[in-house]
Amino acid sequence: MSRSAMTKTLLLAMAAALLAPAAAAASAPTPTEILAAAPAEDWARIDPADLLVIDLTKGGRVVIALADAFAPVHLANIRLLARSGWFDGVSVVRVQDNYVVQWGVPNEAPKPLPPGIVKPAPAEYERPARGLAFTSLAYSDSFAPIVGYSGGFPVAQRGGQAWLAHCYGMVGVARDIAPDTGTGQELYTVIGQAPRALDRNIAVVGRIVAGMELLTALPRGTADLGFYAQPVQRTGIAHIRLASDLPIEQRPAIEWLRPESGGFKAWVHARANRQDAFYGRPAGAIDLCNALPPVRSIP
Amino acid sequence: MSRSAMTKTLLLAMAAALLAPAAAAASAPTPTEILAAAPAEDWARIDPADLLVIDLTKGGRVVIALADAFAPVHLANIRLLARSGWFDGVSVVRVQDNYVVQWGVPNEAPKPLPPGIVKPAPAEYERPARGLAFTSLAYSDSFAPIVGYSGGFPVAQRGGQAWLAHCYGMVGVARDIAPDTGTGQELYTVIGQAPRALDRNIAVVGRIVAGMELLTALPRGTADLGFYAQPVQRTGIAHIRLASDLPIEQRPAIEWLRPESGGFKAWVHARANRQDAFYGRPAGAIDLCNALPPVRSIP
Numbered sequence: 001m002s003r004s005a006m007t008k009t010l011l012l013a014m015a016a017a018l019l020a021p022a023a024a025a026a027s028a029p030t031p032t033e034i035l036a037a038a039p040a041e042d043w044a045r046i047d048p049a050d051l052l053v054i055d056l057t058k059g060g061r062v063v064i065a066l067a068d069a070f071a072p073v074h075l076a077n078i079r080l081l082a083r084s085g086w087f088d089g090v091s092v093v094r095v096q097d098n099y100v101v102q103w104g105v106p107n108e109a110p111k112p113l114p115p116g117i118v119k120p121a122p123a124e125y126e127r128p129a130r131g132l133a134f135t136s137l138a139y140s141d142s143f144a145p146i147v148g149y150s151g152g153f154p155v156a157q158r159g160g161q162a163w164l165a166h167c168y169g170m171v172g173v174a175r176d177i178a179p180d181t182g183t184g185q186e187l188y189t190v191i192g193q194a195p196r197a198l199d200r201n202i203a204v205v206g207r208i209v210a211g212m213e214l215l216t217a218l219p220r221g222t223a224d225l226g227f228y229a230q231p232v233q234r235t236g237i238a239h240i241r242l243a244s245d246l247p248i249e250q251r252p253a254i255e256w257l258r259p260e261s262g263g264f265k266a267w268v269h270a271r272a273n274r275q276d277a278f279y280g281r282p283a284g285a286i287d288l289c290n291a292l293p294p295v296r297s298i299p
Numbered sequence: 300m301s302r303s304a305m306t307k308t309l310l311l312a313m314a315a316a317l318l319a320p321a322a323a324a325a326s327a328p329t330p331t332e333i334l335a336a337a338p339a340e341d342w343a344r345i346d347p348a349d350l351l352v353i354d355l356t357k358g359g360r361v362v363i364a365l366a367d368a369f370a371p372v373h374l375a376n377i378r379l380l381a382r383s384g385w386f387d388g389v390s391v392v393r394v395q396d397n398y399v400v401q402w403g404v405p406n407e408a409p410k411p412l413p414p415g416i417v418k419p420a421p422a423e424y425e426r427p428a429r430g431l432a433f434t435s436l437a438y439s440d441s442f443a444p445i446v447g448y449s450g451g452f453p454v455a456q457r458g459g460q461a462w463l464a465h466c467y468g469m470v471g472v473a474r475d476i477a478p479d480t481g482t483g484q485e486l487y488t489v490i491g492q493a494p495r496a497l498d499r500n501i502a503v504v505g506r507i508v509a510g511m512e513l514l515t516a517l518p519r520g521t522a523d524l525g526f527y528a529q530p531v532q533r534t535g536i537a538h539i540r541l542a543s544d545l546p547i548e549q550r551p552a553i554e555w556l557r558p559e560s561g562g563f564k565a566w567v568h569a570r571a572n573r574q575d576a577f578y579g580r581p582a583g584a585i586d587l588c589n590a591l592p593p594v595r596s597i598p
Contacts, residue, residue, distance in 0.1 A: 140441050142440060167492065168491055178577075178579055193589055196586065197570065199580075201579055217516055219516050271496065272496070279496070279500050281424070285441050286496070287442075287493070
């Protein structure tokens with residue numbers, strides 16, 4: 001649906017609402033239609049320098065958007081590991097249902113880190129809210145008094161501090177007990193109900209923006225914490241590279257809806273207050289992790 | 300850990316807290332330890348008449364606990380379909396990432412329903428809260444003023460009405476546009492961040508209590524809404540039966556933690572306020588769908 005068609009639909013719906021609320025409700029645009037009608041300027045292309053590309057040995061590509069504003073030292077480590085080729089040959093070692101998929105070097109085969117890795121990195125678990133681009137979500141959250149989005153990332157705030165929320169598809173740095181903060185050599189992504197208790201306890205470094213289904217559909221591990229009991233069950237990772245280090249024709253091109261845009265606001269409102277035909281009872285609410293800024297590939 | 304060992308640990312932790320808060324925090328029992336120490340009377344065995352058993356053609360079993368207190372007509376339909384063998388040979392037709400796995404008869408091969416199916420069933424999307432066994436969760440929810448648990452099920456309430464919440468692993472009845480309410484011949488389960496906007500718009504009939512990982516690890520469908528593009532991609536279902544209709548030695552034996560028990564309260568509190576060594580910053584909160592009453596198989 002084009003933008004002008006969309007506007008016409010909205011106007012017709014508003015007019016109809018005055019005459020016949022039920023009929024108007026049945027013809028209200030769906031969130032998907034609102035998304036399709038959002039103008040090009042509502043979308044922001046993600047810089048290839050902020051995209052981490054994971055190519056699986058068996059084929060298939062996962063792409064992570066990196067959140068530099070939150071964990072710069074951990075991200076410098078991750079970039080160094082990617083550029084040095086250190087990640088080549090790591091594997092998915094853990095898939096715990098309704099929790100996380102984790103990848104790195106198996107415990108039985110440690111691999112020396114390249115020079116320049118900061119260890120321990122500072123505990124980059126939160127940062128000052130001041131100076132952060134932030135758009136508030138106009139609905140309440142169970143975990144924090146203020147929630148919203150910074151770029152395509154979900155953010156929570158309290159007392160002037162801001163942190164990335166552990167929503168589905170967010171990527172964090174696995175670590176041992178404090179004072180360890182993790183080096184970035186082992187990462188995980190959330191594959192279930194947001195485990196927000198991890199917020200502010202771990203460095204969150206990004207969000208998966210393509211290929212999530214390649215990780216979520218992996219068999220669950222049967223050892224403790226969802227680790228694979230047998231090495232043969234692990235999914236191999238051929239390479240992890242920054243998109244900006246790939247030849248131009250191999251770089252993924254991905255954009256996400258700006259949280260400050262009119263399109264995003266309309267989309268959130270429609271998802272929180274479903275008026276399209278399937279829904280009889282709009283929720284009147286939406287959760288931070290149910291309204292992550294939509295992502296799409298650029299042809 | 301035995302119950303007496305657990306009590307000793309708690310007492311030691313309480314004593315230590317007076318002397319050295321940090322050391323006490325490091326030795327606090329984990330939610331897993333609390334669960335292991337819960338006495339037998341904190342657990343309730345699920346009646347085999349309330350367990351729906353799905354046996355996959357390729358092997359593997361999924362078990363659903365049925366929520367009779369919420370959707371009795373839909374559940375009478377589902378029981379009739381199970382008892383008549385109607386479900387034998389259906390398949391998983393849809394896997395949409397971060398949303399649902401759905402099973403039933405493919406659209407291209409409709410199958411007549413047995414006599415006795417109520418169609419349309421009443422819209423059993425909520426019920427009076429009065430008369431419902433209910434234990435409140437002492438933390439706030441983004442979607443409803445009152446949330447908690449009834450047996451092993453997550454429940455939300457507003458204005459004297461109660462409904463089952465669309466948490467990970469909850470099972471609902473697929474339907475078309477109203478006035479259709481679904482017959483029970485096609486069911487789905489939630490495999491991502493709780494899509495609570497579906498609450499009160501669909502008949503929710505149960506919760507998966509075993510074998511969830513057999514569904515969540517299925518390849519995502521590539522057609523619209525995650526339907527499989529090719530019939531060969533579907534996962535076959537050999538049989539769906541009530542556990543009470545199986546020979547005794549084939550029945551699953553499953554129990555869940557009573558939400559009104561001391562063990563459940565301690566487990567929720569520990570999960571919301573993590574004091575074990577990994578956590579430096581307890582959330583002080585927990586989400587309804589992060590605290591579903593734990594389930595375990597009885598040997």
